[in-house]
Amino acid sequence: MFEDRFGRVHDDLRVSVTDRCNLRCTYCMPSEPEWFDRESILTFEEIVRLVRLASGEGVRKVRLTGGEPLLRRNLPRLISMLDDEPRIESLSLTTNGLRLQQMAPDLATAGLQRINVSLDTLDPDRYKKLTRRYRLDSVLRGLDAAQKHGLSPIKINVVVLTGVNEDEIEPMVERGREKGWEIRFIEFMPLENGGTWNMTRVVTGEAIRERIARRWPIEPEPGADPTAPAARWRFVDGRGRVGFIDSVSAPFCTHCTRLRLTADGMFRVCLYDDNEVDLKGPMRSGASDDELIVLMRDAVRGKRRGGALEILEGREALPLTRTMHQIGG
Ligand code: SAM
Ligand code: SF4
Numbered sequence: 001m002f003e004d005r006f007g008r009v010h011d012d013l014r015v016s017v018t019d020r021c022n023l024r025c026t027y028c029m030p031s032e033p034e035w036f037d038r039e040s041i042l043t044f045e046e047i048v049r050l051v052r053l054a055s056g057e058g059v060r061k062v063r064l065t066g067g068e069p070l071l072r073r074n075l076p077r078l079i080s081m082l083d084d085e086p087r088i089e090s091l092s093l094t095t096n097g098l099r100l101q102q103m104a105p106d107l108a109t110a111g112l113q114r115i116n117v118s119l120d121t122l123d124p125d126r127y128k129k130l131t132r133r134y135r136l137d138s139v140l141r142g143l144d145a146a147q148k149h150g151l152s153p154i155k156i157n158v159v160v161l162t163g164v165n166e167d168e169i170e171p172m173v174e175r176g177r178e179k180g181w182e183i184r185f186i187e188f189m190p191l192e193n194g195g196t197w198n199m200t201r202v203v204t205g206e207a208i209r210e211r212i213a214r215r216w217p218i219e220p221e222p223g224a225d226p227t228a229p230a231a232r233w234r235f236v237d238g239r240g241r242v243g244f245i246d247s248v249s250a251p252f253c254t255h256c257t258r259l260r261l262t263a264d265g266m267f268r269v270c271l272y273d274d275n276e277v278d279l280k281g282p283m284r285s286g287a288s289d290d291e292l293i294v295l296m297r298d299a300v301r302g303k304r305r306g307g308a309l310e311i312l313e314g315r316e317a318l319p320l321t322r323t324m325h326q327i328g329g
Pocket of ligand 2: 021022023024025028029066067068096118324325
C-alpha cells in the first residue's frame, strides 16, 4: 500500500501524458515555454507498466492530464490499455476541450468514463486574453460532443482571478445549471512560474460561495468524501451542484491521497514538492518491478505533512522549478 507517515493511503494517480499545449493560459505557463525533449516522454507501455505497479499498491483512480492530453498522439490507445487494467476503477481526463469535438467518440469507445474541461470564461475576447489563444467556440462544440457521447457527468474547472473574470461566476453557474455541468471553482495556486502569484490575485472559494448564494441558495452536500479535493455544494432548488477547490485558502493536504507521474517519468508525491523521484531512468536501465515499487513506496513514505500548508505558513520558498503544465494539474 502507498501509505505515508501520516496515515494517508494514496489511491489516486494523476498521469501527465505530455507537457505540450495548444493554449498558453497565463496562470499555468509562460508565453514561450520550453518543452521536454520527445525522447524523455514516457511511452504508453512505460505508463501502463507504472500504473499497473501502482494499482498493485492500491491505486484505483487514474486521471490523465498534461499539458493538453488530447495532443498526445493515439491517446485513445492508451485509454484502452488502461481500461484493460482490472484494478483501475475510475479513469478520467482533464482537458482544455479544444480537440474534444473530433476526439469524443474515440475517447468514449476506448473506455474513458468522465472528463473535466477547463473553461474560465464564456467571453471570446477574454478567453483570448486568458489563454493567449482565440478558440472558445471549439471548446463549446467539444463540450456538446462530449455530452452526446456519454462522457458525463461533465465537470468544468474554473480558475477565478481578481479583476479578470470574477463577473463570470454567475454566468458560468447559470450555464452549468442549464447544461447539467458541475462547475468547480479552483483557487489560483502559485504554480505559474512568472512570479506573478500573490494572495490578492486569488478569489477565494468563500467569496465565490457568497456571490453564488446571493442569487441561488446553496448548501453543503451531506456525506462528503473527506479525501475529495472539491467540496461539493448543492443548489437548494435541486438543480445541480457546484464544487469548490479551496486549495489556497483551505489546503486539503491533511486528506491528500494524490500522487503524480509527470510526462517525463518523475514520480511526484505533492504538487508543491520538487523532490521528485525519477522512475524513467531506472526503468530504462532495466529496473525490475520490485525495484520500481520500492522507489515509489519510499517516495510516498517521504511525503511531507503538506506542501501548500508549508507555503502558506511561510516555511517554503516560491517559485517552484516546475510550472503546472510540467507537473500535470
Ligand atoms: N490542459 C488541460 C486543462 O487545461 O484542463 C489539463 C492540464 S491543466 C494544467 C489542469 C488544470 O490545472 C486546469 O483545470 C487548469 O485550470 C488548472 N491550473 C493550471 N494552473 C493553475 C494554477 N496556477 N492554479 C490553479 N489551477 C491551475
Ligand atoms: Fe494548457 Fe491546461 Fe495549462 Fe491552459 S491550463 S496552458 S490548457 S495545460
